[in-house]
Amino acid sequence: MPVTKERFRQEYITKLELMYGDDAGHTSSLEKYNALVSLVRDYLAQQWKKTRAHYRRTGTKQVYYFSIEFLLGRLLGANLFNLGLTEICREALAELNIDLHELEKIEEDPGLGNGGLGRLAACYLDSMAAKNLPGHGMGIRYRYGLFEQRIIDGYQREFTDDWLMDGFYWDIRKPAEAVEVRFGGRVRIKSNGKTQYIHENYETVLAVPYDVPVAGYRNGLVNTLRLWSAEAKLSDIACHSDESKDCQKAVEFNHAVEEISNILYPDDTTYEGKVLRLKQQYFLVSAGLQSILRNYKEQNGHLKELPQKIAIHINDTHPVLTIPELMRILIDEEKLEWDEAWKITVETISYTNHTILPEALEKWPVDLFKQVLPRIYMIVEEINEGFCRSLWERYPGEWDRISAMAVISYGQVHMAHLAIAGSHSVNGVAALHTEILKHKVMRLFYEFSPEKFNNKTNGVTQRRWLAQCNPPVAALITDTIGAEWIESPQHLIKLKQYVEDSGFQQYLSRAKLQNKVMLAKYIKGKYDISLDINSIFDAHIKRIHAYKRQTLNILHIMDLYNRLKDNPLLDITPRTFIFGGKAASNYHIAKATIKLINSLAQTVNNDKSIHDKIKIIFMENYNVSLAELIIPASDVSEQIPTASYEASGTGNMKFMMNGAVTIGTLDGANIEIKNAVGEENIIVFGLTADEVLQYYRYGGYNPWDVYNSDQRVRTVVEQLINGFLPAGKEVFRDHYDSLLHQGDHFFVLKDFASYVQAQNILEERFRNKARWLKMCACNIAHSGAFSSDRTFSEYAAEIWGVRPQRLGNGNGNRSTGPVN
Numbered sequence: 010m011p012v013t014k015e016r017f018r019q020e021y022i023t024k025l026e027l028m029y030g031d032d033a034g035h036t037s038s039l040e041k042y043n044a045l046v047s048l049v050r051d052y053l054a055q056q057w058k059k060t061r062a063h064y065r066r067t068g069t070k071q072v073y074y075f076s077i078e079f080l081l082g083r084l085l086g087a088n089l090f091n092l093g094l095t096e097i098c099r100e101a102l103a104e105l106n107i108d109l110h111e112l113e114k115i116e117e118d119p120g121l122g123n124g125g126l127g128r129l130a131a132c133y134l135d136s137m138a139a140k141n142l143p144g145h146g147m148g149i150r151y152r153y154g155l156f157e158q159r160i161i162d163g164y165q166r167e168f169t170d171d172w173l174m175d176g177f178y179w180d181i182r183k184p185a186e187a188v189e190v191r192f193g194g195r196v197r198i199k200s201n202g203k204t205q206y207i208h209e210n211y212e213t214v215l216a217v218p219y220d221v222p223v224a225g226y227r228n229g230l231v232n233t234l235r236l237w238s239a240e241a242k243l244s245d246i247a248c249h250s251d252e253s254k255d256c257q258k259a260v261e262f263n264h265a266v267e268e269i270s271n272i273l274y275p276d277d278t279t280y281e282g283k284v285l286r287l288k289q290q291y292f293l294v295s296a297g298l299q300s301i302l303r304n305y306k307e308q309n310g311h312l313k314e315l316p317q318k319i320a321i322h323i324n325d326t327h328p329v330l331t332i333p334e335l336m337r338i339l340i341d342e343e344k345l346e347w348d349e350a351w352k353i354t355v356e357t358i359s360y361t362n363h364t365i366l367p368e369a370l371e372k373w374p375v376d377l378f379k380q381v382l383p384r385i386y387m388i389v390e391e392i393n394e395g396f397c398r399s400l401w402e403r404y405p406g407e408w409d410r411i412s413a414m415a416v417i418s419y420g421q422v423h424m425a426h427l428a429i430a431g432s433h434s435v436n437g438v439a440a441l442h443t444e445i446l447k448h449k450v451m452r453l454f455y456e457f458s459p460e461k462f463n464n465k466t467n468g469v470t471q472r473r474w475l476a477q478c479n480p481p482v483a484a485l486i487t488d489t490i491g492a493e494w495i496e497s498p499q500h501l502i503k504l505k506q507y508v509e510d511s512g513f514q515q516y517l518s519r520a521k522l523q524n525k526v527m528l529a530k531y532i533k534g535k536y537d538i539s540l541d542i543n544s545i546f547d548a549h550i551k552r553i554h555a556y557k558r559q560t561l562n563i564l565h566i567m568d569l570y571n572r573l574k575d576n577p578l579l580d581i582t583p584r585t586f587i588f589g590g591k592a593a594s595n596y597h598i599a600k601a602t603i604k605l606i607n608s609l610a611q612t613v614n615n616d617k618s619i620h621d622k623i624k625i626i627f628m629e630n631y632n633v634s635l636a637e638l639i640i641p642a643s644d645v646s647e648q649i650p651t652a653s654y655e656a657s658g659t660g661n662m663k664f665m666m667n668g669a670v671t672i673g674t675l676d677g678a679n680i681e682i683k684n685a686v687g688e689e690n691i692i693v694f695g696l697t698a699d700e701v702l703q704y705y706r707y708g709g710y711n712p713w714d715v716y717n718s719d720q721r722v723r724t725v726v727e728q729l730i731n732g733f734l735p736a737g738k739e740v741f742r743d744h745y746d747s748l749l750h751q752g753d754h755f756f757v758l759k760d761f762a763s764y765v766q767a768q769n770i771l772e773e774r775f776r777n778k779a780r781w782l783k784m785c786a787c788n789i790a791h792s793g794a795f796s797s798d799r800t801f802s803e804y805a806a807e808i809w810g811v812r813p814q815r816l817g818n819g820n821g822n823r824s825t826g827p828v829n
Contacts, residue, residue, distance in 0.1 A: 012052065012094060018101035024048045033105045039175060041107055042085075042115040045098075046178040049088050053222040056816075057231040063816055064143055065308060072137075072144035072320040072809050073301055075294060075328035078127025078273065079134070079148045079234060082473065082633030083116040084179050084221075087135075090477050091224040118632045120154020120172035121236070123273060123591070124552045125659050126363060128469075128633065129797075130324055132659070135470040136797040138225035138232045139496070141813035142805050147297035147328075149289065150180070150219050150236035152271045158591050158630040163607035163736065167594050180219040180236065187217045188299040189242075190292050196384045206341050208384050214266050215240045216296035226472055226496055229816040237296045239269035278595055280377070287373060287381050294331040302338060312343050316356035320809035323432070325363045326371045326424040332358060332431035333388040341384070347391070359434035359808050361465070362425065363656050365442070365450045366556075371424040378422050389427065393417040396430045403457065414453050429454045429461065434808045436465045439657035439678045441698055449702065465804055466681055467657040468797035471498045474663045475792075478637035481520035482668060486789070489513060498793035508786035509779075517782055521644070521668060528642035532626055538614060540624055544583035545775055548639055548664070549647035550631055553592040553599040556654040560744060561757045562586070562647060563605055565765055566613070566625065567725040573619045582772050585624045587639060589631035598743050603627065605729075605744065608736040636660075641667045645771060648673030649764065651755040653698035655679075666792040668785035670774075672767055674760070678795065685791040690784045692774075694767035695760035704756070712753035715761070722761055 022033070025044040029036050036044075064071060089095045099109045121127065130146065137144040154170030194211030198204060221234040241263040268275075268285060269292050275285040301319060302312065309318055323331055332354060339350035364370070379386040393416035400411045412418050416426045429435050429451065437443030443464035447455040455462050476483045476495050486494060489507055494500040507513040522542060529540040549562050566586055573579055588606050592599035610625035628635055646664030648655075648671050655677035665671060665682060672692045673679040683691045696704075704710045716723050726748055728734065729741040748758055775781050793799075805811040 012092075012097060014097050014101045017048075017094065017097050018104060020051075021045065021048055021101060022105070024051075033107060038112065038115055042112045043176070043178055045102075045112055046085060046116075049085065049092070049094070049098075050179065050222065052092055052094070053088060053224055053231055056224070056229050057222050057233075059229065060231045060816060063814060067814070068308060068318070069143050069814060070318050070320065070809070070811050072142070072322060072805070072811050073147055073297065074130065074133060074137075074144060074322050074324060075147045075297060075331060076126070076130040076324035077149065077290070077293065077327035078122030078124075078324075079119075079130045079146055079236075080122030080124070080127030080633060081119050081131045081221075081234075082128075082637070083113060083118060085116050086113050086477055087473060088179075088222075088224055090472065091139075091226050093227045117172045117175070118154075118634050119177065120151055120170045120273070121148060123155045126325060129467055129659055132468065132470040132473070132797040133801055134223045134232070134234060135472060136468070136801040138223045138230055139228070139470070139472065140798055140802055140805075141225060141228055141230055141815060142801065142811055143232070143814055144805075144811065145232050146223070146234035147293065147301075148234065148236050149270050149273075149293050150238040151273050152238075152267070155273050155591070156594065160603070160607060160627060160629045163604045163611065165592055165600050165603045180221045183218045183220055186300065187215050187240075188296050188303075190214045190216050190239075190295045192288055192291070192381055194383060196387060203344075206384060206387070213242055214269060214292065215242050216292060216299075218296070218300065230814065235297070235300065237270065237293060239266055239292055241266040276595060283373070283377055284381055287378065290327050291330050291334070291382055291385065294328050294334050297328075298331060298334050298338060312339060312345070312353065313349070315353050319357060320811060321358045322804070322809070323358065323360050323428065325361060326369075326428060329360070329371075329424045329428045329431075330382075330385065332427055333385045333392065336388050336392070337384060340388075351392075351395070355431060355433050358432040359436075360428040360432040361436050361438065362428075362446055362451075363438060365445055365654065365656070372421040373424070375417065375420050375422060386422075389416060389422060392427065392430060400457065410453060414457070425451075426454075429458075433461065434463060435461045436463045436808070437656065438465060438467045439681060440464055440466060441653075441675075441680050442656040442677060445653060445698065463807070465800055465808075466678055466795070467659050467662070468795050468800035469659050469662045469666065470797050471495065471501075471666060471793070473637075474640070475666045479520075479524065479641035479667050481523045482517070482641065482789070485513075485516050485520055494793065498796035498798055501793035502790055504786060504790035508783045508790060511779075513786065514779065514782040517668065517786060518778070521642070521785070524642040528638055531638060532628075536626065538624065538626060540585050540626075541583045541621060544585045544624070545645060545772070546585050546587060546643045547645040547647065548587045548589075548643040548669070549649075550587065550589040550628075550636060550639055551660055553590045553602050554596075555598060555747070556651050556755050557590075558649050558651060558755060558757060558760075559588065559590075559602050559606065560748075561649055561760060561764055562588075563602075563609060564722075564725045564757065564761060565768055566609060566623065567728060568721050568765060569768075570609075570613055570616075570619065570623060571721075571724060573622060574616075577618055577620065581622055582775055583622045583624075585626065587626050587628065587643070589628040589635060589639065591631060598747065601741060601743060604736060605734070605741055608734040608740070611735050612733075636663070640664055640669070643667070643669045644775065645669060646671045646673075648677075648679050649695070650674060650676050651701060651760075652676040652696050653701045654755075662792065662795040665788040665795070668789050670771070670781070670784050670788065672771055682788075682791075682795070685794050686784075686787050690787040692767050692771050694763040696756055701756060710753070710756070710759060712749055712758045715758040716749060719762060721765070722758055726758070 028044050029040050089098050102109050134146050154172050156167035157170040159166050191211040197207040216237045217240050219236045223232040223234050269288050276282045277286045335354045336350050339345045404410050437446045447462050490503040525542045529542050606627050613623050613625055640663050646669040648661045652674045658677045674695045675697050729745045730738050732738050
């Protein structure tokens with residue numbers, strides 16, 4: 010039965026009264042929010058149950074997506090949207106004098122991820138459900154987020170992100186489905202005709218699942234994100250004597266166990282931190298696999314047919330221990346022979362590589378690995394021996410090649426090598442990235458098994474990143490071409506015929522201005538900085554890292570400011586530069602970059618002589634909710650990493666989807682965006698990936714040559730240390746040294762002139778409103794190719810062999826009308 014406004018209103022009143030024993034006029038905003046979430050979850054539960062029953066009844070193949078991060082963002086708006094209840098809910102609550110928007114703002118962003126890896130995983134969950142694909146997420150229910158970032162005196166300060174303080178009403182605890190995960194101890198080998206491995210004296214951690222519903226777009230399908238929480242067994246934390254020492258030990262043990270799922274990415278610069286991080290990764294995969302295989306056996310019996318029923322995908326190297334853990338279960342618990350277990354494992358598991366950065370290709374010291382996971386180490390050792398034997402058969406006598414490819418070498422366990430050896434598919438996430446993997450970073454592996462390697466260019470969900478976060482533009486698109494694009498983003502290409510239509514351009518301009526007004530209002534309220542809404546809103550929002558080159562952006566702003574100081578009457582279009590992103594707590598120069606941005610902002614924003622032609626804003630504690638505010642308001646998308654370093658990027662896709670124009674290097678998915686929109690609708694600059702890699706291989710670049718030949722470069726680099734910035738002369742010495750004395754590893758100075766020229770072209774095009782709006786419209790029109798719906802359909806068909814399921818229309822609220 011369809012949910013009407015009257016039904017929704019009455020069920021909400023009943024829910025509020027049952028939960029809090031009072032009416033809407035006498036309950037807090039948090040209580041109203043909790044009641045609303047509970048009601049929406051009830052609606053989801055009906056479809057959730059039907060989905061699970063359908064999967065059990067049909068025995069359809071399912072995929073499980075393991076990721077250390079799931080950066081979900083707020084879920085209330087997303088779930089209402091996917092259920093088709095947004096307007097019904099808004100109107101029903103309005104009759105009770107409750108503002109839905111105000112309730113949505115109460116929700117904390119779940120602290121389950123940090124950056125692009127986690128947001129990609131969240132987009133993929135959305136697309137899986139929207140495309141009727143039977144699949145689920147496996148992650149960790151972190152007690153605290155990475156950290157809450159506050160800017161104090163221009164510096165990043167890290168505070169506890171206590172996102173669970175008021176509870177999380179979207180998940181359901183399932184204690185009956187808890188499993189045990191074992192650490193440490195020793196392995197005794199027993200042989201009675203068949204070798205047995207007996208794990209003894211181990212430490213047991215209880216993994217308790219919390220299930221979060223993942224709703225498809227008005228299709229009646231609800232998949233599951235299962236998050237695991239580490240807890241101590243009651244028998245382990247009970248005090249067994251009157252001795253206070255024993256009770257203290259019990260408390261300490263309980264704390265140590267819970268620490269496993271306390272926080273994303275424990276600091277691994279210490280031995281203890283490495284142990285904790287390795288435990289965290291094994292905790293996720295062991296709990297997840299035990300859960301998957303238990304459910305599988307209830308439905309299917311023997312595990313020999315596992316690859317026909319289950320696909321397991323590992324999102325980067327963090328969950329690679331799925332490979333030896335699946336082997337452990339198949340051999341030790343299911344009593345399969347090694348060769349059969351290995352065949353099942355390889356056919357079941359697939360792997361996405363997300364980076365070429367050496368520090369992100371995880372390695373673990375053998376001694377540490379062996380101590381924490383003794384049985385798993387034995388299996389990894391045997392995998393390594395088998396893999397090296399196969400390498401020797403192909404490359405006899407080539408010891409250097411074999412040692413470079415070994416899973417265990419030079420006292421380290423190489424997780425990326427294990428991932429490639431133990432999976433049937435290895436994919437990069439953009440065309441260039443995949444080619445670099447195949448011919449540079451993983452060249453030896455590609456030569457050995459080229460059939461494993463393939464490309465799956467990343468994507469983002471158009472439902473959250475356009476339909477939900479940008480209502481003015483979404484409504485314009487729907488009015489122009491219909492609402493099919495929400496479900497089928499390829500329909501966005503129909504906008505191409507309107508990109509030069511003056512009426513469409515006028516409405517698009519109004520929608521962008523409306524979004525800029527909203528962002529300016531937020532910034533004024535939080536930072537007391539007034540923005541010119543007719544200025545160019547130029548956004549650089551992403552993790553703070555040297556290769557992302559926030560420094561290049563800042564040096565250009567310094568140069569622009571210098572030009573204005575030399576000539577206050579200089580005719581430039583006013584610019585608003587918006588930064589956001591977190592620096593890893595132990596990444597010194599990245600944290601200093603945040604101070605650099607804020608120091609320049611202090612100088613520029615308070616200089617009345619430039620007549621507010623430049624403003625700089627650093628938006629603290631960047632997260633999904635802030636991105637949903639910034640991206641629709643932005644005119645320019647800064648995608649300027651050193652070419653060859655960015656695997657794909659997904660921010661670039663979100664910006665283009667909202668009509669921002671990319672200024673960027675030819676790196677990652679920027680290349681594919683350029684190919685889609687045409688050279689005239691993107692602004693590119695700088696070295697290519699091949700040129701960067703040639704410099705790294707053969708040398709030939711000296712930053713002092715640029716410094717000595719370009720007065721602009723000399724001026725801005727010296728301004729880092731000559732007292733020009735209010736922070737003082739030595740605060741940015743490391744930036745100065747990295748640019749000049751340490752070789753400018755990321756080619757900031759080398760690309761400076763090209764970047765400045767690109768910025769000048771950008772301004773010139775912005776001044777021609779018709780041309781600029783055509784560029785914006787072209788980006789929106791071509792953005793359907795970068796939807797995660799497309800990406801995940803490719804994964805399902807080409808890697809996993811998973812087919813869409815049809816379950817019906819849920820609440821009957823599937824809409825073909827305007828976007829809510």
